Amino acid sequence: MTDFADIWSYLSQGPLLWLTATLAAYALGDACFRLAGRSPLVNPVLIAVAALAVLLHLTATPYATYFEGAQFVHFLLGPATVALALPLYDSLPRLRRAFAPALAALLAGSFTAALSALAIAKALGVEGVVLASLAPKSATAPVAIGIAEGLGGSPTLTAVLVILTGITGAVVATPLLNLLGLRDWRARGFAVGLTSHGIGTARALQVHPTAGAFAALGMALNAIATALVAPLSLSLIQQGFP
């Protein structure tokens, strides 16, 4: 009979164990999210990441070994980005009726998100790789990760910053927009989706169907806009304003 330690050393080196662990950790996070009544504060990805971090630490598994298994999930980020054409296609009729406001809000919101984050971080002494990882944080994760890689940022750090941006937007949006006295559900939803991508869109859908549709539109359009806005904002901030 083979020793458990031998079986473990075989399994922990292959992709099967870590692929299973990734899916199981996410299922755990999703179950917590449902139990908490879909509160934006209980984010399934953050729970899954925390659970995996503890597991990797306890088993002394290097991230590179883990990633050999998890890369099958990571790979799907590309096809998922392409599939975002579907929600964009579905909201085209609404986009045609609100083309000017959507375009103006997209430009203003996308530049505000990237420039203000970079300016604040730089003023507080953040530089280099971390700054580049921060630039695309309002875009949906697969796109933001692709942009961060292109800018010399860290894809893993970007993934976490994207999630934190999503949670922040989902939590502050309703009180903030009430404070501003805005009643146009299109404006409210669009701004939340543009800033806080999928997590914000899920929140907007809970609040109002029109807000949800425009949030999906804001998310999809900002995926395209951020690809241009993030590199431009980063070079502006790095060179410094005269």
Add this chain to the structure above:
Amino acid sequence: MLHALIAILTFQLLGETAVRALALPLPGPVLGMMGLLAAMIGSARFAALIRPTAQGILAHLSLLFVPAGAGVVGHLATLGGQTGAILLAVVLSTVLAITVGALTFAAVARLTGSQDD
């Protein structure tokens, strides 16, 4: 399902190829998304073929950032004292972007008389 998957991967492949061949400042999959969107607008039949597979991939979109997210643990040491600054930048910029985005949308909608339904 098979044909839809081939179509999605092909658009990604075309996007990656074009981005590299033309040195475009976009991630390949974003260009692939724009190509797929154009094809869906061109043919309603094609859009119907893509729909179930695209919905399947997007249903668990959050799962896809778990592997990258798990790597942050290795970064905690390098981040060190910058953590507070980064959190402040994320929270303030999110509040600012929602405010500016929503106010701009509402103002331009009023100017152009754009209304929903």
